[in-house]
Amino acid sequence: MKSYKILAFLLLIKLSQATASFAQDKIELKREHILIDTGWRFALGHPYDVKKDFYNGTGYFSYLAKTGYGDGAAAPGFDDRTWRKLNVPHDWAVEQGFDKNASLSHGFKAIGRNFPDASVGWYRKSISIPAKDLGRKISIAFDGVFRNSIVWVNGHYLGIEPSGYHGFEYDITDYLNYGGENVIAVRVDVTIEEGWFYEGAGIYRHVWLNKTAPLHIIPNGTFVRSTINNNEALVKASVTLKNDALENDKFNIKQSIVDAKGKVVASGSLQNIELNALTEKEFTIDIPVVKPQLWDLENPYLYQLLTTITKNEEVIDEYKTNFGIRTIRFDADKGFFLNGKRVEVKGTNNHQDHAGVGVALPDEVQYFRISKLKEMGSNAYRCSHNPPTPELLDACDRLGMLVIDENRLMGITEQNLNYLKKLIIRDRNHPSIISWSIGNEEWNIEGNITGARIAKTMQAFAKTIDTTRAITAAISGGIGNGISTTIDLLGYNYVATKNTDEQHKKYPAQFSWGTEEGSTVASRGLYSNNMEKHELAAYDTRQNENFLSLEDGWKHYAARPYLAGMFIWTGFDYRGEPTPFGWPSVVSYFGMVDLCGFPKDNTWYLKSWWTDKPTLHLLPHWNWKGSEGKPIEVKAYSNCDEVELFLNKKSLGKKRMEPNGHLNWTVNYTPGTLEAVGFKNGKKILTDEVKTTSNPTHVSIIQEAIPIEKSTLAILKVDVRDASNQAVPTAVNEIDFQISGPAKIIGVGNGNPTSLEPDQFIEHIDVIQINDFKEKPISNIDDITELTTDLTDWDYAFKQERTQEFGKKVKALIYRGNFDLEDWNDATKITFFYKSIGKQQSIYINGKKIADKLTENKKGNAFTLDKSVLKVGKNTIAILATPILKVQSWDNINADPGLFQVLKPAADWKRKLFSGLAQVIVQSTGEAGEVTLKASSNGLKPAIIKIKL
Incomplete structure (x- = not known):
């Protein structure tokens, strides 16, 4: 009992010192929004084998039972040095191979219930928090983790987020080690799918560290909307503040509207406001803007709202919100109007994966994809069927693309409605968004009274958050009942089975458009069907009687002004749903462009009638x-x-x-x-x-345009050409890639729906454990007489507790064990990551000394091993050490000597051409220098390009 009182007294002194330090040091007030994507460690775990899952949740107290008891890989002291180093966003699903027993929906990538060894992933990262941050509010925010994520900080369990599509944020203020290191651990489980299309796996969107003063604007805490009268806009700017301090606070709010050149064009303020302790409240300021520049498709002009919170003439928080001034409305007879002008909605549906990188898209790829859709005349984008990454919406804002922002799952529970609320609050300042979608093809409910009730509740709930957009739902079954009777903006999925004229006559006040149409299937660059090879001619052919061709679908909508327009299924191909095939097709055939963004011929049909630009395209090729x-x-x-x-x-x-x-x-x-x-x-x-081309003679590379300033990414189109420099449209050559300079290849693709080639070539890591670890007392750590003796009279290591009494009897020990190695090549790197098991220790491998009298190191030691010391098969390790002893009975003594990491470098990058094309994506590593990419193929002259990054 006495020891506990002493410990409590010491803790009280430490707390008093921390409080005194806090009182003396001024709290940093400036808001910080820090990207923490780099420097993560990653390893695969397991959904039910605790040994393979690093023994998480196996302690006497679990992390759900006692605060701060994250164990296994969630423990702050866990040794993750053998784990792979990487940056997020990261999609480990795209790294996996293909398997016919895997999910068709996920493109037969070998993850999910049938592949438990690849269905749980762990991420860990250490961050430093300065001592001066004590007193601030600090949180960690994830834009998206697929899926079922659990997060710990310093062993403290923060929560579970089951959805893979919604961002989430945790307050970690009170869990942090100020002036030291802090460990973030994330466990991700993709055993169960959330959708029926490729969804990836892992921390596939950005991660942020947010720091604010106790009085601050909450996350996504502003809402900007506007009305226009003649040549003036009235901007209504709302901001929600939270006072996390333990006392009331007084402050001022200033809202400034900044134009695209950085000039303040209007402002408003509220003075001497008081907010009670631990409460939050919304404040609104009306700000007139004279002669505003309107956001539209041709000139997507963006303003910025700068919200400034001051107290005693000192700025304590600033928050920037991009927004556009524009008007939108739907008319039941005339369709959609933007800034008072009727706009025919020419949209595409899209999932969120891309060739080579899966769902972990660099931001620049979002801009590349939107620009490819705009090239064919598309002016609208439906987020199918989930909330998108914020950078996708930024790209639509900046490039001029209308958006349907879609909820993942219909329902009226608190969780369902909270997800819808999170979606709207996060995204409501994007001028590109013209409609919130509450659901898609909910066949079990869409045609009955249950669906009508759910839709009516969700629609009313959405309007309590945002009244400026119409609420839609996509209906694929029958109409005239269920959801279609109550939704404001009816979304038709495939009018071949529906009579839109009859519905419009029956519900004349209802807005309507086509949320999915077309659904044509085609292999890019192929012009004859070969069902055995899963090849579909790239002509606009009606899939079956339940679908119209692309042309017939557009004619239906173009002829009916009451239909605001239509969204094609789909803009881009995507992994999964390889209709009408199964294995070995792994990618859809629906896209107007393929998974790389290479256009199929249908894009020129759309360009002909979706743009005013003179267009002429001839097909097929002539080989x-x-x-x-x-x-x-x-x-x-x-x-x-x-x-x-x-x-x-x-x-x-x-x-x-x-x-x-x-x-x-x-x-x-x-x-x-x-x-x-x-x-x-x-x-x-x-x-x-x-x-008609001749045989190819050389490889060609073209760097594609990305409409963003200061890109750190290059997307390159690769083909082969004949002696006349004509691209060979039927070529299937395999291309090898070599890169030099401060950049790396992050993905390759070719748009072939049946390609089972790797998307990525990554290093391979094997982690080898020490087996049969035993011990025997020796006189001192220089005593090597037991290095090679028989182990029959040895005890299992650490069977005896390392008490003070043990230390009186045993002055030194020798530990022996073995580990198995497979064959390796010259490029293989073998590292022993050692964790001290003695106050002082010497280490021998196969009888050769690799470390002499090391002192105890809490962070461990690492030894890159000379392969001449090692052998294929069984190897021995011996550690001679003086014991570490417990001071208190509850002390934990390390009994794990560490692990061997066998790292095999990635294989050379390569990809076969499909219909003459392949794509390679290159990303800067941040250093200065020239980047060169070489593409070569057997028998052809290689191509070399200097990449501009």
Whole structure:
């Protein structure tokens, strides 16, 4: 009992010292929003094998029973040095191989219930918190972790987030070691899928450390909306503040509107406001803006709201909010209006994965993808079927793309409605968002009274948070009952099975649009069906009687002004749902562009009728060796009045283009040049041609444009060309990639739905344990007589407690064990990560000394081993040490000597071309210097490019 009183007294003194220090030091007031994506450690765990899951949750007290009892890999002192080093965002699913027993929805990546060894992942990171931060509010925020994540800080359990799509934030203020290191541990479990499409695995969005004063603006705590009257906008700027101090506080609020050049154009303020301790409250200021620049599709002009909180003339918090001034409205008869002008919604549906990188997209890839959709005339994006990463919405704001922001799962429980609220509050300042979607194809409820009730409740709830956008839901089953009778903005999924005119007549006040249409399937660059090889011709062919072709779908919507427009299924291909196939198809066939962003021919149909830009595109390619004299179906997509077709300069006839249509010819194949000539008002304005190419002679690389300043990323298109420098559209060459300079390759792809090639080439780590670890007392640590003796009379290591009494009897020990190694190559690196088991120790491997009389090191030692010391098969380790003894009975003495890490470098990056193309994504590592990429293929002249980053 006496020892406990002494301990309590010492703790009281320490607490008093900390309080005194806090009183003397001024609290840092400036808000900090710190990206902590770098320097993480990662290892795979296990959903039910505790040994493989680092013994987490096996302690006498679990982290759910007592505060601060995170154990195993959640414990702050856990040794993670053998784990892989990486940065987030990270998707470990895309790193896995393919397996026919894996989920079709997830593109047959070997994760999930059938693959427990790859279905739990652990992340750990150490961060330093300065002593001067004591007194601030500090939190850790995750933009998205897929899925079922558990987070600890310094062994303190923070919470579980089951959803893989919603961001979450934990207050860690009171758990931190100020003036020292702090350990974040995250366990992620993807055993169960959340959707029916590829979802990835891991911390696949950004992670932030947020620091504020006790009185501060809450996360996502501003809301900006505007009304426009003549040439003036009235901006209503709301801000929610929280006072985390233990006493009331008085302060001032200033809201300033800053234009794109950084000039303050309007402002408003509230003075001498009081907020009670531990409460939060919203404040609103009306700010007139004269002659505002409106956000629209052609000129997506953004303002910034600067919210400043001051106290005693000192700034204690600042918060920046990007927003746009614009008006939106839906009309039941005339569709959608932006800034008073009718805009035909020309949208695409998209999931969130990309070739090579899975769902862990660098920010620049978001801008690249949106720009590819805009190139084909798309002006709207549906987030299918989950809340997106914030950077996707930023790209839509800056590039001019309308958005349906979609909730993941319908329901009215507190959790369901809280998820919807989080989505709206996080995203409501984005001018690109024109509608909140509460659900998609909920077949079990969408056509019955249960669905109608749920939709009505969710719709009303959404309007309590934001009244500026319409609420939609996507219906694929029958209409005229259920959700379709109560939703403000009806979303039709596939009108081939629905009568939109009848619904409009029955519900004349209801807004409507097509949330999914088209659903055509095609393999990029292939023009004949081969069902055995899972190849589908890239013509716009109706999938089956339940779907319209792309052209027929657009004609339906374009002819009906009451329909605001439509969203194609899909803009980009995505992993999973390889309709109409299964294994070995691993990617969908639906996209207007493939998984890399390479356009399929349908994009030119859309470009013809979704843009005013003169367009002419001829398909297919003209490489049909062995088909001489056989009929080939030829199409032209164009918005010209007429198109004339020529084969080797001989006219095959001129045809007039039907609005929203295309032109067909049947041409007997002859090698050479097929040329289309487009006419407008009788004048030739455009040509397009396809040529028969010869065998490839060289590789070509082109760096694609990314519409963002100071990109740290390069997306490169690779093809092979013939002697005339014509790209060979049928090429399937394998391309090898080598990179030099301060950059790395992070992913490769080619858009082939049946490719089972690796997306990534990463280092391989094996962790080897020490087996049969035994001990025997010796006279001193220089006594090597037991290095090679028989172990029959030895005891198991640490069987005896290391008490003070033990130390009186035993002055030194020898520990012996063994470890197994497989064969290695010259590039393999083998490291022993040792953890001290003695006050002083010497280490021998296979009888050779690798460390002499090391003193105890709490952080451990690392030894890169010379392979001449090692052998394939069983190796021995001996440690001669003076024992570490307990001072108090509850002390924990380390009994783990450590692990061996066998690191095999990544294989060389490579990818086969598909229909003549491949993609490689390169990312800067941050240092200065020139980056060079070499692409080579057997028998061809390589391509070398200096990459601009």
